[in-house]
Amino acid sequence: MAKGETKLIDEKGNRRDGRKWDQLRPIKLQVGLVKNADGSAYIEWGKNKIMAAVYGPKEVHPKHQVLADRALLRCRYHMAPFSVDERKNPAPSRREIEISKVMREALEPAVVVGDYPRTAIEVWVEVLQSDGGSRVAGITAASLALADAGINMRDLVVGCSCGMINGQVVADLDDTEDKEGDGDMPVAILPNLGLVSLLQVDGVYSREKFQKAFELAIQKGKEVYGMQREALNARFFGGEAKVTQVEEVAE
Numbered sequence: 453m454a455k456g457e458t459k460l461i462d463e464k465g466n467r468r469d470g471r472k473w474d475q476l477r478p479i480k481l482q483v484g485l486v487k488n489a490d491g492s493a494y495i496e497w498g499k500n501k502i503m504a505a506v507y508g509p510k511e512v513h514p515k516h517q518v519l520a521d522r523a524l525l526r527c528r529y530h531m532a533p534f535s536v537d538e539r540k541n542p543a544p545s546r547r548e549i550e551i552s553k554v555m556r557e558a559l560e561p562a563v564v565v566g567d568y569p570r571t572a573i574e575v576w577v578e579v580l581q582s583d584g585g586s587r588v589a590g591i592t593a594a595s596l597a598l599a600d601a602g603i604n605m606r607d608l609v610v611g612c613s614c615g616m617i618n619g620q621v622v623a624d625l626d627d628t629e630d631k632e633g634d635g636d637m638p639v640a641i642l643p644n645l646g647l648v649s650l651l652q653v654d655g656v657y658s659r660e661k662f663q664k665a666f667e668l669a670i671q672k673g674k675e676v677y678g679m680q681r682e683a684l685n686a687r688f689f690g691g692e693a694k695v696t697q698v699e700e701v702a703e
Contacts, residue, residue, distance in 0.1 A: 460617040460629055467629070473622045476612075476672055481593070481683035483600050491601025493683070495593040498626055499583030504593035506601040509571035523568035527556040529590055531579040551587050558591050558611070558640040558650040564604040573603060584627035585613040588638050591650070596680055600687065607642040608680050609649060612673040614639070614665040616655060621664045623672050637662075639669035643677045 461467050471477070477498030486492035489505035496502075512518045529551040533540045544552075555577065563573065575597065577590040588611025595609040615625045617633035630636050635655020641648050648670075657665065 460633060461620055461622065465620075467617075467622065469626065471624075473620060474668060474672075476624045476675065477626065479676060479679055481596065481679055483596050483683050483687035489597070489601075491597045491599065491603070493593045493596035493600060495589050495596075497583075497585060497589040497592075498624070499581060500579070500586050500589045501581040502586065502590050502593050503578045503580060504590065504597040505576045505578075506573065506594075506597040506603065507576070508573040508601070509568040509603075510574070512570065512572045517572075518570050521569050522565040523563070524572045525556055525560050525563060525565060525575070526572060527552050527559065527575045527577070527594070529555055529577045529579070529587070531582060531586075535579045535582045551590070554587065554650060554652070555591055555594065559594060559598070559609055561647060561649045562595065562605045562607050562609045562642055563598065564606060567604045573598075573601075582627070584625050584630040585638070587611065588613045588640060588650075591640050592676060592680065596683060599684060607644045607647075608677060609640055609642055610673045610677045610680060611638060611640040611650065612669045612676060613637060614669040614672070616657070616661060616665070621661055621668060623668050635665075637665050637669060639666065639673060641670055641673050643674050 465473050480496040482494045484492060485494050486505045489507060491506040493504045509523055512524055517524055529548050531540055533542050575594050577594055579586050591609055591611040599605060613625055613636060614623050615633055615636040617629050625633060625636055638652045640650035
């Protein structure tokens, strides 16, 4: 079936899973679950289940990659073979290599790499279950793992993906909406600093719809930023991290 042919949103503005056009899927964040890592975080975003772990600052191998004035930030995004409907080859795919690069570029502006010269900081993101928007969910979890590791950061990084289905701008596309919709726009921001560290666009947007989707991604990203802060508070000060809930849609 061609993109845009599936009825993904009805006349009342309700989506297949009951959400309104501007609602996020349920999100759960936990910090500090991997005892052998220097920092770690786990995120459930919709049906996405993703673990992030950070190691370092540590000695650089191979030695020729050492940077004299700053840390070398390495990121690896990997999808487990059982994370998708059809078993995936465990070897890194071109998509995983591309997302690993995108993730590093999204996180690096937040990390004060100059504080850790001649070292490596490694970020490992493992997707246990995938359901659309895994790159922004991975970035969100990786940022928490860096904070949990005590890495000096200018701000947390939070991601959110918006896009279009059946010609309408919506927040937080799931897997079906991503595949059958009209476009996807992953965005990552440093909310406290007002900076954008990732903007990718798939699909064709008018100027007005591009602006609406971009502003919606930033707005929803700031909501997730609040959840990140609550998760860190739960980790270090005994607070309670909250889980977003999607309201029931009236019949």
